[in-house]
Amino acid sequence: MRSSKKVLLVFLPSESGVDGARSLYDEREITPLFSWFNRSLRTIIKKSQFAIPPLSLMILTSIDVPGVEQSICDMRFEEFPFNDTWDLVGISVQTGMARKAFDLADKLRTAGIPVVLGGAHVTLFTESCRPHADVLVVGEADDLWKELLTDLTIQTLKPLYQSSAFPDLGISRPVSKKTLVKNRYFTTNLIQTGRGCQYSCDFCNVHLLNGHTLRRRAVADVVSEVKRFLQHDQRIFFFVDDSINADPVYARELFSQLVPLKIRWFGQATTTLGQQHELLETFANSGCQALLVGIESIETTSRNAHKKNQNKAEELVRAIKNIRNAGISLYGSFIYGLDGDTLETPAAILEFISQTKLDVPGINILRPIPGTQVFERLREEGRLLFNPHDVTAYRYSFGQEMLYKPKNIPLDSFIESYSILTRQVFTMKNAMTRGVAAPRAKSAVMLFNLFYTHLYSLSRHDLQHQLEKNSLKKPFCLTPNNF
Ligand code: SF4
Numbered sequence: 001m002r003s004s005k006k007v008l009l010v011f012l013p014s015e016s017g018v019d020g021a022r023s024l025y026d027e028r029e030i031t032p033l034f035s036w037f038n039r040s041l042r043t044i045i046k047k048s049q050f051a052i053p054p055l056s057l058m059i060l061t062s063i064d065v066p067g068v069e070q071s072i073c074d075m076r077f078e079e080f081p082f083n084d085t086w087d088l089v090g091i092s093v094q095t096g097m098a099r100k101a102f103d104l105a106d107k108l109r110t111a112g113i114p115v116v117l118g119g120a121h122v123t124l125f126t127e128s129c130r131p132h133a134d135v136l137v138v139g140e141a142d143d144l145w146k147e148l149l150t151d152l153t154i155q156t157l158k159p160l161y162q163s164s165a166f167p168d169l170g171i172s173r174p175v176s177k178k179t180l181v182k183n184r185y186f187t188t189n190l191i192q193t194g195r196g197c198q199y200s201c202d203f204c205n206v207h208l209l210n211g212h213t214l215r216r217r218a219v220a221d222v223v224s225e226v227k228r229f230l231q232h233d234q235r236i237f238f239f240v241d242d243s244i245n246a247d248p249v250y251a252r253e254l255f256s257q258l259v260p261l262k263i264r265w266f267g268q269a270t271t272t273l274g275q276q277h278e279l280l281e282t283f284a285n286s287g288c289q290a291l292l293v294g295i296e297s298i299e300t301t302s303r304n305a306h307k308k309n310q311n312k313a314e315e316l317v318r319a320i321k322n323i324r325n326a327g328i329s330l331y332g333s334f335i336y337g338l339d340g341d342t343l344e345t346p347a348a349i350l351e352f353i354s355q356t357k358l359d360v361p362g363i364n365i366l367r368p369i370p371g372t373q374v375f376e377r378l379r380e381e382g383r384l385l386f387n388p389h390d391v392t393a394y395r396y397s398f399g400q401e402m403l404y405k406p407k408n409i410p411l412d413s414f415i416e417s418y419s420i421l422t423r424q425v426f427t428m429k430n431a432m433t434r435g436v437a438a439p440r441a442k443s444a445v446m447l448f449n450l451f452y453t454h455l456y457s458l459s460r461h462d463l464q465h466q467l468e469k470n471s472l473k474k475p476f477c478l479t480p481n482n483f
Pocket of ligand 1: 206270
């Protein structure tokens, strides 16, 4: 008889994007050549190790409870191990992939395996998850997971684990990588220094899920984690915080202490960094290679309409130039289709990219994530294209599906203008030029641009398919089956 309880935590691949370039449509519906190209590229992507490990599952499997053995199944690389015996399976659920998570959960429960669901979707839409789970975990699970695993050992699992307060990140909780298969990933050095965001961009759910107050880990705790991780994996570090410069005093202290370790790192920041001169210098000295910044919009009316207030539109160019001049490459993420955008916006984005020499531009379509303020507003204004009562219809894709009607631009013109824009931004020639011109991480910049050249061709293909097949000119399509 087994003495310990076996727990498996499952990470599901997204439908498309960096987990693999897939069309949203049945591959039989696309041309054989396109389909073959997609499949080949998916294999290359898998081998290129773009993937990073699921940090939330790393954190949970680092929690030791006597009598419990935990492991991770990353379904980007492996099938679910149905032939093994599991005492509990946990699935992390994101709204854009909730249907897939529920399908797996239903299958497991039919086979008699208890399922616990957690993650952003469960936190925001708890009751709709109830029919698919034995146990739900609502909110950040750091403290709840220990209680749940202890209950598992004494067979007193409760149907719901929810806490009234966010976990105190000041308490040291060392993250272990023992459950990861190291060589599957681009790096296993993922570090989170804090959670929460003081801003309220209406398309974002970070402040809803993690609160408006920044909670930080102790600097010494993070530094010792970096040292420990380095012994196991010498590759690049990825600081996954949504905004690594949100607390400049903290960030300066932390990265000053990391300088002697001579690591190389990527992270995510706001463009405000361009005005935080001392911090910018500290980032560059501590080995920062590249940052992802959310530019979102260069139109003042759009920034105001969506509460994107960290920087004024006219400050963006200078801020981006300052960051690049400090020797840090930039991935700049735009959203086209915001409420102040017009058919003039694509030309302005093109001009902005050329002026700032952004190393990797990311041009997204607004994705109204269920639960966010923008989703509610679009619902009230009758601008959502799928049934708002079935939030699982709002699946994740890489600019491949319209989920709403833009305010000032008819749908067909929007799709046409978006397609022209991505075709102009992402070409083989531009990919090479950007790679050569990047201040650092040149080959990663080139690779990303090449990869995006294909992903955006997939976006154009799928949007055209949606337009032709489903007559998006209709004001509403209230069932996903209409598509
Ligand atoms: S988009 Fe970035 S800055 Fe805005 S609320 Fe989300 S995490 Fe904060």
